[in-house]
Amino acid sequence: MSASLxxxxxxxxxxxxxxxxxxxxxxRMRDEPELEAAVLAARERxxxxxxxxxxxxxxxSAWTQIVDRLGESAxxxxxxxxxxxxxxxAASGVPAYWKxxxxxxxxxxxxxxxxxxxxxxxxxxQFVAVLLDSGGEPQAVIEAYxxxxxxxxxxxNFAVPEGRTLQVWTKPNTPDAQPVSLGLMEQIxxxxxxxxxxxxxxxxxxxxxxxxxxxxxxTGLPTGPIVGKGFAKTAI
Amino acid sequence: xxxxxxxxxAAGGIDHGGLLIRCAAGDRTALxxxxxxxxxxxxxxxxxxxxxxxxxxxxxxxxxIRIWRKAHQYEPGRGTALGWIYTVQRSIALNMLRSEKxxxxxxxxxxxxxxxxxxxxxxxxxxxxxxxxxxRLRFCLGQLEPARRKAVLLAYxxxxxxxxxxxxxxxxLGTIKAWLRRSLSVLRECMQ
Numbered sequence: 001m002s003a004s005l006x007x008x009x010x011x012x013x014x015x016x017x018x019x020x021x022x023x024x025x026x027x028r029m030r031d032e033p034e035l036e037a038a039v040l041a042a043r044e045r046x047x048x049x050x051x052x053x054x055x056x057x058x059x060x061s062a063w064t065q066i067v068d069r070l071g072e073s074a075x076x077x078x079x080x081x082x083x084x085x086x087x088x089x090a091a092s093g094v095p096a097y098w099k100x101x102x103x104x105x106x107x108x109x110x111x112x113x114x115x116x117x118x119x120x121x122x123x124x125x126q127f128v129a130v131l132l133d134s135g136g137e138p139q140a141v142i143e144a145y146x147x148x149x150x151x152x153x154x155x156x157n158f159a160v161p162e163g164r165t166l167q168v169w170t171k172p173n174t175p176d177a178q179p180v181s182l183g184l185m186e187q188i189x190x191x192x193x194x195x196x197x198x199x200x201x202x203x204x205x206x207x208x209x210x211x212x213x214x215x216x217x218x219t220g221l222p223t224g225p226i227v228g229k230g231f232a233k234t235a236i
Numbered sequence: 237x238x239x240x241x242x243x244x245x246a247a248g249g250i251d252h253g254g255l256l257i258r259c260a261a262g263d264r265t266a267l268x269x270x271x272x273x274x275x276x277x278x279x280x281x282x283x284x285x286x287x288x289x290x291x292x293x294x295x296x297x298x299x300x301i302r303i304w305r306k307a308h309q310y311e312p313g314r315g316t317a318l319g320w321i322y323t324v325q326r327s328i329a330l331n332m333l334r335s336e337k338x339x340x341x342x343x344x345x346x347x348x349x350x351x352x353x354x355x356x357x358x359x360x361x362x363x364x365x366x367x368x369x370x371x372r373l374r375f376c377l378g379q380l381e382p383a384r385r386k387a388v389l390l391a392y393x394x395x396x397x398x399x400x401x402x403x404x405x406x407x408x409l410g411t412i413k414a415w416l417r418r419s420l421s422v423l424r425e426c427m428q
Contacts, residue, residue, distance in 0.1 A: 003421070006420075006421070006424055007417060007420065007421070010420040010423075010424065011416075011420070013392075014388065014391045014392040014420070015326070015330050015391055015392060015395045016391050016397065016398060016416065018334070018397075019331065019334060022327075036314070040314060040315040040319070042424075043315055043319045043323055044315060044316060044319050045373065045423065045424070045427050046373070046392050047316070047318065047319050047322060048367055048368065048371060048373050049363055049367070049373070049389070049392055049393055050277070050281045050322045050325075050326070051277070051318065051322070052363075052366045052367060052368075053277050053280035053281050053284065054277075054280055055276030055277045055279070055280055056276055056277075056279040056280040056283050056292070057276065057279075058275055058276060058279055058293065058296065059293055062271075062275065062293060062296065062297060063268065063271055063275075065297055066267075066271065066297050066300045066301065067264070069297070069301050070264070070267075070301065070304055215308055215309070
């Protein structure tokens, strides 16, 4: 590895780069494993300086204020399914982290359930949407239940490019509603997703699946190509 | 090598990586555990850089919001979880420091500034003393000539720029840049 790469990493970590230069390093780290490795090594090299700081007192309301602000992001942070996707990624790359994954799984499973047995025992869906691609071919069926969960039944084995993921969305039938993520689907399979609290599904409600970057759409709204979209109809 | 060191033992066996993963899964109790374990020390880091109580408090709150939102980006095996957490805190404090400098550009009413400057210089020396003698960082920083060591610490611990360090150490900017580059390279080799 070149010395200049190390120099850049060191200067970034100790804070000698300006904001624009720092952002540039952060961007490059995603595509340049050597730079990323140099930054991670530099970070660990100096970390002890921070870890040996004597703890300082916080205001009594600090935690409450943080919690209040977490709520602000509730609309665009569909953290639950993304967390599950994240845990899966960790598991595939680093087997030693199964312990973490199990812990994450326990939390995530409260909100996201995957399993045919479970699906089989559910009541009939309130609404069904058939998602069509741009050529009008059915790609998947979404069953929507009253308790905010949906079951995705893929009809086609569409290819998901490496490093990308499928993301399932709906747009509630309320004025000014924006598409809301119901969760990520890393591969084509039947699965059940429980999204955030939403108004009950209704006739004509939009559902769609898009291809997004790993970890889900960065904006919290659909950005990638649409695999299929369709509108909810009452299941008879 | 430091990257092999286990994560979080210093804080009573807390599994920071596991907590981050639970944060990514939307578990607020995990964020709260991180807050209880790390917020006071993170505030000390922010206070060291920003010097003002109120600013440090804000920086810690911002850091926890960012930790919550970005926890899914933490990758086990790519550096320690503590390294990730403190990088978030440092980056927030540094950005606040930079925008403060832009906006206030040396407010004259800050009479304490000179005194703080002295304490900052003194503290840069103290940092070495509190590092673990059995670890490489202390040994390797100790190998540097005092003024050069101070230059490195003023940057890392106080977020000072090349120009500010040159001012503090009353040396030409070019000299400081060369010192820093050389010192960082010495530290890299020494700590391998």
